[in-house]
């Protein structure tokens with residue numbers, strides 16, 4: 185939930201750290217701070233609010249030096265404030281620490297430290313770390329850090345610098361992501377690769393329990409007890425321009441418009457000539473997959489919505505009973521899982537704590553785990569038996585868009601693959617469905633070209649205080665997704681319902697001032713959806729329909745209609761979600777909000 189960076193080398197440390205934090209700000213932006221060591225002295229500069237406030241402070245402070253650490257915060261313990269901002273220091277202000285994660289036993293640690301004479305400045309859990317290090321600093325920084333982390337329970341990735349040894353950064357990882365970037369006479373540390381991409385593509389990914397000792401010329405990685413580990417240096421496939429906004433005002437808009445190209449890439453990489461679906465990274469044999477009798481999908485937020493849609497395809501094409509659960513519920517409900525159960529975890533970041541815990545719960549019951557992920561070096565990817573990469577490129581906007589439609593594409597291909605393995609769909613059927621999928625990027629482009637129609641809708645409705653989204657069948661999850669997009673970036677109360685459920689109570693919410701967005705493409709449930717729309721209209725609800733081109737009937741029932749081109753009904757969610765993404769985006773822009781960094785949110789929820 186926070187972003188941490190570290191740098192040691194020959195560049196101006198504060199500029200490298202600030203640029204790194206700018207690229208990590210999507211992980212949390214309640215406050216930011218950096219610490220450097222210059223001429224043997226530790227300097228700390230930190231500010232509440234986004235990075236701009238810190239930049240102003242840095243200009244005044246004129247920090248120098250060739251070593252430093254930085255942090256951008258999503259508050260867990262202690263309100264967003266300057267005193268709670270990281271870095272945190274020891275009693276003598278000689279040791280500085282930045283931390284991503286949660287220290288579950290910090291109260292006990294803090295009481296013991298206070299009893300031994302340490303004094304604390306903040307309300308954070310993090311501040312116990314520099315004081316724990318201080319207690320053993322006389323034994324050397326590396327040993328002191330090792331002893332400190334041994335006392336911590338919870339999740340953490342940390343960077344530590346000290347006046348006593350100003351030629352190295354000590355870093356440690358347990359539960360929250362951390363990578364080390366290799367440069368020439370300089371090295372980098374960050375929560376994820378986006379912060380170091382402009383400098384290097386060569387990275388070492390730390391695993392849980394590993395400790396890094398990073399100097400200008402050398403990187404050593406050890407076990408918690410000090411044994412050196414030979415780590416593989418990996419090359420990042422993403423490019424620096426992938427994390428630039430280009431001509432777009434916000435990353436979210438850029439990522440919405442990247443979707444057709446990404447779907448084309450996913451299809452081209454996973455569907456060979458003759459329409460054979462190759463999902464080789466799955467690392468699960470056809471023999472094993474053919475024996476799978478039950479699938480449990482567990483995910484959070486938008487990824488959970490993708491899972492809800494995936495269920496329709498897995499049951500329809502592969503005839504496999506599929507359950508879908510939010511990770512935060514799955515992990516605690518002592519789920520039943522037998523050997524023929526396959527877990528499908530879906531996560532864009534690959535670092536969501538609840539989804540990771542769900543995977544560990546499944547593995548504790550000896551079931552295999554297949555993850556659909558965007559970040560292939562992520563913790564979830566590493567802890568799964570196999571992965572299906574969605575290849576959407578770095579998704580910076582906190583509101584997930586391109587990852588969602590790429591997840592749907594991967595789920596669709598996986599369902600077809602299982603159907604072929606189980607002989608529940610013929611090769612001809614699979615070929616026809618693939619042809620329908622191959623048409624989707626063109627249809628998506630046609631929809632995105634009509635952005636102006638959505639802008640007009642946003643101008644008409646942006647001051648409404650409540651929205652309801654309705655959908656049926658395979659488009660019901662998109663009612664949830666549309667509601668989530670709108671609420672998380674415009675802060676407008678919005679709810680998604682299965683349209684058939686609406687009359688069982690929620691219809692009482694209908695009034696003239698509550699727009700009801702109805703997903704009503706021509707499909708097998710269209711007639712039922714029309715009945716639900718009639719029910720809303722009879723109560724003077726304002727209806728905005730997403731409908732199939734040429735549908736005059738829906739036009740007569742709706743205040744406004746956004747038409748989408750005809751497409752195979754099973755894959756319509758990949759198209760119907762686009763106007764919902766654009767509507768949420770333009771309403772939020774109209775309201776003047778920071779679309780990429782909405783309040784209270786962070787891109788990757790690495791804490792419970």
Ligand code: AGP
Nearest residue numbers: 485486487531532533536583584
């Ligand atoms: C989606 O717009 C949200 N930002 C959020 O719900 C997100 O989908 C959820 O936190 C899951 O993230 P993940 O896909 O990285 O696991």
